Amino acid sequence: xxxxxxxxxxxxxxxxxxxxxxxxxxxLHMASGKGEGYIAQGLGIADCLAAIYFHELRYDAANxxxxxxxxxxxxxxxxxxxxxxxxxxxxxxEAAELPSYGxxxxxxxMSTFDDIPGVEMVGGSLGHGLGQAVGMAMxxxxxxxxxxxxxxxSDGELQEGSTWxxxxxxxxxxxxNLVALIDCNGIQADGPVTVQIEPVxxxxxxxxxxxxxxxxxxxxxxxxxxxxAREKNGRPKAIVLRTTPGHGVPTxxxxxxxxxxxxxxxxxxxxxxxxxSTHG
Amino acid sequence: MAEPLHTGRxxxxxxxxxxxxxxxxxxxxxxxxxxLGRERPxxxxxxxxxxxxxxxxxxxxxxxxxxFNVGMAEQDLIMIAAGLSKVGKIAYCTTYSVFITRRAxxxxxxxxxxxxxxxxxxAGMPGxxxxxxxxxQATEDxxxxxxxxxxxxxxxxxxTELKQVVRAxxxxxxxxxxxxxxxxxxxxxxxxxxFQLGKAQVIHEGGGKVGIISTGYMSARAMDAARxxxxxxxxxxxxxxxxxxxxxxxxxxxxxxxxxxxIVAENHKTTGGLNTLVVEALYDAGxxxxxxxxxxxxxxxxxxxxxxxxxxxxxxLPRMLRAILEGN
Numbered sequence: 001x002x003x004x005x006x007x008x009x010x011x012x013x014x015x016x017x018x019x020x021x022x023x024x025x026x027x028l029h030m031a032s033g034k035g036e037g038y039i040a041q042g043l044g045i046a047d048c049l050a051a052i053y054f055h056e057l058r059y060d061a062a063n064x065x066x067x068x069x070x071x072x073x074x075x076x077x078x079x080x081x082x083x084x085x086x087x088x089x090x091x092x093x094e095a096a097e098l099p100s101y102g103x104x105x106x107x108x109x110m111s112t113f114d115d116i117p118g119v120e121m122v123g124g125s126l127g128h129g130l131g132q133a134v135g136m137a138m139x140x141x142x143x144x145x146x147x148x149x150x151x152x153x154s155d156g157e158l159q160e161g162s163t164w165x166x167x168x169x170x171x172x173x174x175x176x177n178l179v180a181l182i183d184c185n186g187i188q189a190d191g192p193v194t195v196q197i198e199p200v201x202x203x204x205x206x207x208x209x210x211x212x213x214x215x216x217x218x219x220x221x222x223x224x225x226x227x228x229a230r231e232k233n234g235r236p237k238a239i240v241l242r243t244t245p246g247h248g249v250p251t252x253x254x255x256x257x258x259x260x261x262x263x264x265x266x267x268x269x270x271x272x273x274x275x276x277s278t279h280g
Numbered sequence: 281m282a283e284p285l286h287t288g289r290x291x292x293x294x295x296x297x298x299x300x301x302x303x304x305x306x307x308x309x310x311x312x313x314x315x316l317g318r319e320r321p322x323x324x325x326x327x328x329x330x331x332x333x334x335x336x337x338x339x340x341x342x343x344x345x346x347x348f349n350v351g352m353a354e355q356d357l358i359m360i361a362a363g364l365s366k367v368g369k370i371a372y373c374t375t376y377s378v379f380i381t382r383r384a385x386x387x388x389x390x391x392x393x394x395x396x397x398x399x400x401x402x403a404g405m406p407g408x409x410x411x412x413x414x415x416x417q418a419t420e421d422x423x424x425x426x427x428x429x430x431x432x433x434x435x436x437x438x439x440t441e442l443k444q445v446v447r448a449x450x451x452x453x454x455x456x457x458x459x460x461x462x463x464x465x466x467x468x469x470x471x472x473x474x475f476q477l478g479k480a481q482v483i484h485e486g487g488g489k490v491g492i493i494s495t496g497y498m499s500a501r502a503m504d505a506a507r508x509x510x511x512x513x514x515x516x517x518x519x520x521x522x523x524x525x526x527x528x529x530x531x532x533x534x535x536x537x538x539x540x541x542x543i544v545a546e547n548h549k550t551t552g553g554l555n556t557l558v559v560e561a562l563y564d565a566g567x568x569x570x571x572x573x574x575x576x577x578x579x580x581x582x583x584x585x586x587x588x589x590x591x592x593x594x595x596x597l598p599r600m601l602r603a604i605l606e607g608n
Contacts, residue, residue, distance in 0.1 A: 067368075114395055120366065125390045131356050132391055135363020135371075138348065142324070143367070162387070165356035173348065 011055050011223040019089060020050035020219065021279050024248045026085040028275060030101040032268040037102065037110070040245035040258040042082035044185045044217070045152070048241055049086040051222040052150055052181075061091035064117045068147050073133045075153035076183070077111035077123015084108050084116075092118035127160030129153050130180065134166050137175040137236075152181040156188035158197040164207075170236040171208030179229045180209070180238040183216065185245045187259050204238040216241030249274050290411040290583045304464035305439040309402055310338035312446040313372055317343045320450060324364055326350060326373040328357040334374035334404040335462045354379045358387035358399070365398040370450055376410075377403035377418030377459065385424060392455040393431040399456075400449045406435070406459035407496065407547030407576070408589055414580035423552025425457050426525050432456040432477070433524040435496040435547075438468035441522060444475040452477060459496055459547075468500035480521040480531040488515025490604050491539030493532060495521045495554045498545040498574070498595065505600035516543075516604050521554060529561045536562055541570040543603045547595065550575035572603045 023046040031039045053059075058070045074083050084101055087093045093108075093116075100106035107116060111124035121132050133151035140147045157163050170178055184200060186193055197203075204211040212228060214221040222241075229237035246252030246261070249271050255261050263271070317323045317339055324346045325339040331349055340347040350357045354375055361371035380388065380403045392399045403421065410416045425433050432452055436442040442461050449456045469483060480493075484503045494502040499520040506516045519535040521528065536542055536558075546554040550573040559571070576593055590596035602608065 122390055122395050125386055127355075128359060128387065128391050131359025131387075132363035132366070134356075135360035135365075136367050137363070138360065139324075139364045139367030139369050142346070142369075162355040162359065165350075165353035166359060169350055169353065169356050169360060172351070 013219050013223070016050050016054055016219050016223070019054045020047045021248075021275075022089060023050060023082065023085045024275055025272070026088065026095070026098060027081050028249070028268065028272050030081055030085065030098050031263070033265055034102060035265070036260055036262045038078045038081055038260065039263070040187075040252055040255070040261045041076070041079050041183075041185060042085070043249060043252065044243040044245045044247050045079060045082050045183055046247070047217050047219055048152070048181055048183070048222060048243070049082055051219060051226060053086050053090045055223060056226045057150065058147070059090070061118070064092060068145055070147050071120050071133070071136050071149045073120045073129050073136070073149060073151040074112060074123055075121070075129020075151060075157060076126065079152070080108070080110055080112045080123070083112055083119065087116070087118040090118070126154070126157045127162040129157070130163050131166035131169065133178055134170045134173065134175055137170070137178040138173050140177055141175070148177045148179060150179045150181060152183060155182065155184040155186065155193050155197055155200065158182070158200065159195045167204065167207045167209070174234045175236045176232050176234050178236045179226070180204070180236065182238060182240045183243055184240055185243045187245055189259050191257070191259070201238070201240045204240070209236045209238040211238040211240065213240040213242065216243035217247045248278050250278065288588070289585055291585060299464070299466055302466040304466050306464055307335040307338060307462070308439040308443045308465050309446055309460050309462065310335040312443045314338040314342040316447055316450060317346065320370065322368055322370050323450065324348065324369045324371050326357055326361055326371060328352060328354045328375040328379065330375040330404060333376070333462065334402065334460065336372070336374045336402075339372070354384040355387050358384045359391050361399040362391040362395055362397040370398050370400065372400045372402060374402045374404060374460070376416060377406040377421045378416055380457070381418055381421040381424045388425070388431070388455070388457070389428045393428045396430065396454045398454065401455070401457045402460040403457060404460050404462050408581060408593060408595060409547065409586065411584050411586060411589065413583040417581055419549050419576050419581065420552060421459070422524055422546070422548050422554070423556075426552070426557070430454055431525065434522060435459040435524055436461060436475075436522060437483070437497060437499040437520055439465040440467055440469040440471070440473055441475050448475055448477060461497065466497075466500060468503065475522055478523045478526045478528055480519050480523075480528040480535070482517060482535065483520045484518035486510055486515045486517050488517060489540040490514065490516035490543065491535055491541075492516055492518045492543045492545060492604070493521060493535065493554070493558055494518060494545040495524060496547045498547050501597055501600050502545050505597055505604055508601055509604040512605060514605055524554065524557070527557050527561070532558055532561050533565045533567065536567055536569065539569070541572070541607060543572045543574060545574040545600060548575055549578055551578050570607070572608065574599055574603055
């Protein structure tokens, strides 16, 4: 059985950055011509996904049900565009299928469902991910499995009470095999994050988690933070990611209404060129 | 028998009540789950600070490493149960019906039912079985839960059935919502009774012109009323609908066709629960017969003793008897 990234060796940062660039290329390709969507969040989380899937996570794309796999739980189902991009990059999905993203009848809908290979939960209703991840982590500990659970959720989801119920639960049940990846991109449906949720890192620390805060678009910082989250010390781990929606494509970074961004059909080629020049 | 101290006041939720003339069994849910847990190591038990009041403590005592109290956090209860199930566990979880349904509905729907999570929810104190008022009385839980796709719903009659259901749900794929019975639970059905998922069963065959369709512990009350009515010369039969979803449409129609008039009895509002299901089935089958609804009004209910509340809101034995004898 081919399993990736266990135990993680030293990080190949240029290779990981190349993966992240590929993910962004794929997402722009998937979004092209669709007029609107969650491309900004996808571009923002791309570095984290590259670090997870090509450095830290243990999985076998040929055997998605492998019992000893690490679980990556994407709570923000609307980040589906990024999830499918990384699942294709990792070998779970065929690249040829990706342009069907969001189309009627596609098995790659705009929000994730758990019947897609490599997707661990039904996303879409925010505030569901962390609690399920806690349950998974508890079961893996109960079975004595070495697997870990990585749960991505967003700053907007910190407004859901269920997230804090789960935050307490993770500490109570000593889920040191759980790593929260909190995407603080500063946006939600109606615009900028509207409720006072800061200081995020201090809150998780106060709730009994080992917490670090990093620039979520800095690959070296991501890799270091993930390495620091491996300790089996009885405490869950939180990595607060400060990400920029649209990262890598300055026009999208500057665009209003970044949560569900509008893009004219005529713009895509220019955006793709921007991505290449930014990384060039 | 000593003078009952419990009449005339709201009782403590942990208080165990002897019911006159009934054989009871203590904590059939928890004791059966503890037994089953010995046979099935993949079973885990959870509660949201309602271990004592949901009868799951025998499981905790028998399998302490597989029991988790998540505290007063019903959304977390359901999410954690779903997560446990995704790593191969069968998660039995407990709290009161009101908190599962009203508080954690989205989580039951999406984290569990939509996800086909192997979660078995034993919801305590369903309907009007609690004197703490509307906050603790899940009088619309069937209505709410039947709206969720891919969810199995069971409303057991007594200890005999509940014990069988505890075992049966372990092999029912996906999420199951059970209206659990706690404390000293009456034994009403014969030993020969066998729970069958999705099958309504005639539990009192008295012939006659009156057919009673009932669910939950109201099926036991229906049997009591049918026996008393027979002593007064009015024969009737009782169909117990133990599974609310999937609903046994064919069984209900076949039963209804045998009688001149029908009574539907449930420990639930008459809107959205068994009565609604029966009326829908009969209408679709083109059956139009006199039908009396014995159940709760669309209201919030007050605090008080069980006997007081059942009499006041029209779900007690005299109400059932009147429906059979007088047809109103």
